[in-house]
Amino acid sequence: MKADIIIRNGVIVDPARAGQTTKDLVIAGKLIAADSADGWEAKETVDASGCFVTPGLTDAHVHVFDTGSELGVKADCLPPMGVTSAVDFGSAGYVNFRGFMRECVERSDVRVYSFVNVSPVGPVSLQRPEDVSPDGFSRRKLAELKEKYPGRLLGLKLRLGRETAGDSGLETLQAALKLSAELHWPLAVHVSNSPVPVRKIAALLREGDVFAHVYQDRGGDSILDGAGSVYPEILEARKRGVIFDVGHGWLNFSIETAQRSLNQGFGPDLLGTDMSAVVAYRRGVFGLPHIMSKFMALGFSLADLVSLCTVKPAALLTLMGSAPSLKPGSAANIAVFRLETRPVVFTDYHGASLGGNVLLTPQLTVIDGKIVWRQFGFDV
Ligand SMILES: [Zn+2]
Structure with missing residues (x-):
């Protein structure tokens, strides 16, 4: 039988099946045709011995409007991170979304999914953050977008920080919640340096709304109270079905807040890098596998992290037709990684550091059955 690509001998880490087994993946057209190479011949064969093979990852928080926002990076910088789908977190508003x-x-x-910014144009300039005053909201124009891009638009985004909302954050948040209810759309809220207390924001969010930057502590406010315990309002929000995203970035992640929260069992629902032109490729945010490696240093297993970056966003944000998987019949979106064992130091903006001993390094990325990126030196 004829195939296009065979990826041989990789250790499969697939949330759709328990455990890790060494298998081949046979790709024909845009699909995974088989998980054994027996009887198949391919134009291209890749030896993935010693590597982990996962479904293509989803970066749940990026900014990829590179042509219209100073914050944006090119979406093409994502496949070298093993990322095959991503969620743009409100880089455009109803005026510039098309x-x-x-x-x-x-x-x-x-495959880029998006939250659309509640402000007319989103964060265009780094000097001048977007105007989130409710008098700029347009229910009619947002409803038109919702109808035009079914399956790609996930909801509304509000950046609720002192930079955007000044001191009138509560009014803005309430107006955005009302708008999202009227549109029957979730609201994703950037919570960082907020004029509204973090616990109060959590208390107002509803099932399916997204709380971004769960481990931030800017402006002296976080999901933890003065004694370091997760606020009851945060725990109740989780019970209600509010989704907590890491949205790592540089200013929006504190190692200490993450460690304390994780010690109390408060893990994230989504793992997004908050990759933007401000942080991309700089120390701190090298991309999703780097943040995954940081979470391995925080105690997560590779299998947990692959789930967090594949099936979790698919289920919670209702992305994609079916959950990402490497089973025969699935879309051929695949990432190959090495897990390098070596000392790594992870840092945060406070100057805190966290020692790890493994680094997940991408080797090959396949989207819709095409090799779109390959680390030079990998199986040459
Ligand atoms: Zn962001």
């Missing part, structure tokens, strides 16, 4: 789709999303190999 341009974002045409110039960035539709041209990219990466």
Whole structure:
């Protein structure tokens, strides 16, 4: 039988099946045709011995409007991170969203889903954050977008910080919640340096809403109370079905807040890098596998992290037709990694550091059955 690509001898880490087993993946057209190479011949064979093979990862928090926002990076910087789908976190508003789709999303190999900013144009300039005053909201124009891009638009985004909302954060949050209810859409809220107390924001969010930057502590406020315990409002929000995203970035992640929260069993629902032009490729945020490695240093297993970066976002944000998987019949979106054992030091903006001993390094990325990126030197 004829195939296009065979990835041989990789250790499969697939949330759809328990455990880790060494298998081949046979790719024919856009699909995974088989998980044994017996009887197959392919134009291209890749030896993945000693590597982990996972479904293509989803970075649940990125900014990829590179042509219309100073915050944006090119979506093409994601496949070298093993990322095959991503969620843009409100880089465009109702005025420039169509341009974002045409110039960035539709041209990219990466499947990009989006939250649309409640402000008319989203964060265009780094000098001047977006205007989130409710008098700029447009229910009619947002409803038009919702209808135009079914399956790609996930809801509304509000950046609730002193930079955008000044001191009138509560009014803005309430107006955005009302707008999202009227549109029957979730609201994703950037919670960092907020004029509204973190626990109060959590108390107002509803099932399916997203609380971004769960382990931030800017402005002296976090999900932890003065004694370091997770606020009851945060725990109740989780019970109600509020989704907590890491949205790592640089200023929005504190190692100490993460460690304390994790010690109390408060882990994240989504793992996003908050990759943007401000942080990409700089110390702190090298991409999703780097943040996954940081979470391995915080005690997570590779299998947990692969779940967090594949089936979790698919289920919680209702992305994609079916859950990412490496089973025969699934879409051929695949990432190959090495797990290098060596000392690594992870840092945060406070200057705190965390020692780890493994680093997940991407080797090959396949989207829709095509090799879209390969680490030079990998199986040459
Ligand atoms: Zn962001």
